Amino acid sequence: MSHPAAEDEHHHADVSxxxxxxxxxxxxxxxxTNIALIAGVGGGGVAARQIVLTGAAGLVAGAISMALGEFTSVRAQxxxxxxxVLRERRELDRYPEAxxxxxxxxxxAxxxxxxxxxxxxxxxxRNPEAAVRVHAQEELGVDPNDVPSPWTxxxxxxxxxxxGALVPLLPYLSGAASLPLALGAGGVGLFVAGALIARFTRRSWWRSGARQLLLGAAAAGATYLVGHIIGIAA
Structure with missing residues (x-):
């Protein structure tokens, strides 16, 4: 009889x-991206409408860019x-003993x-399909029957x-034209996203959340400073 705790310990998350x-x-x-964009234009002293326009443009452009990049990279892979795998199949046909x-x-080894x-x-x-699969796994480190979907x-x-890009825009879209509130909402989003990642990686959720928050804060601080300097110079 198997123990529930043992079954849980041997259960692996789906990483394919x-x-x-x-x-x-x-x-x-x-x-x-959008926290940094909003911080940058906000640091330059632009109006709330321009901040929303910048954030919306960043959301659309970034989402399309990310999707195209992922599709291209996964498909190429x-x-x-x-x-x-085709090369391995041909070698198995020509040189089975080798x-x-x-x-x-x-x-x-x-x-x-x-x-x-x-x-x-x-x-x-003697089983060509099984041989191709095992050779690919052992020599290439991949399962030819379990490759990621570029569309997914x-x-x-x-x-x-x-x-993610929508989160720092929410205060402005709800009528609260406040840069600190927008950055605060983005910070909460970063911490929550980092904590959720820990569920898959089984790391400390608060450390993962704090790490993402600090990285986002560094990016926002840098762009805010640049925007503020440019805003003063203009």
């Missing part, structure tokens, strides 16, 4: 599909994996007895960037 990384980077980029010996050497490693690798070669990565990045 490419959505988590894109969502995390999208939300953080959206928060930091998948195409590279497909090309390498490929079996290569796989056996990999397993031997991990402590499998030489005779057993070669025997298993040879038997595996792009969609999650777009939505999460837009959601």
């Amino acid at each position: 599909g490419g959505w988590l990384r894109a969502a995390v980077f999208g939300a953080m980029d959206g928060l930091v 998948n195409e590279q994996v497909a090309a390498e 490929e079996a010996a290569e796989l056996a050497r990999i397993w031997q 991990r402590g499998v007895p030489p005779e057993l490693a070669l025997e298993v690798a040879t038997i595996l070669g 990565a792009a969609g999650s990045s777009f939505v999460c960037f837009a959601a």
Whole structure:
């Protein structure tokens, strides 16, 4: 009989599909980008309407840019994996014995007895699809049947960037034209986002939240200073 605690300890989060990384980077980029933009133009002394316009433009442009970047990078990565898997398939067709010996050497390096490693690798070669999958995993470090979706990565990045970028704009959109309030809302968003990331990484939630808050504050401080200097000079 299995123990519930043991089952929970051996349960792993789903880290495949490419959505988590894109969502995390999208939300953080959206928060930091718009907090910094709003701090910069606000430091320059512009009117609330201009701050909203800048923030809205940053939200739309950034979300589209992030989505296109994620789609392109994930698709390019998948195409590279497909090309390498095709090459591995051809080598298995042409040189089955050499490929079996290569796989056996990999397993031997991990402590499998030489005779057993070669025997298993040879038997595996009789199943072409299984052989391609195992060779790709062992030699390339990828599972050709479990590659991330570029559409999922792009969609999650777009939505999460837009959601993050919207947070510091909310006070202005609700009628409270206050730069400190907008930056405060952005700071809360950064801390919450950092704390949520800790749920997946199993790190300290308050440390993760504080780290994101400090990084965002540094970016906002730098852009506010630049905007203030330019505003005075103008």
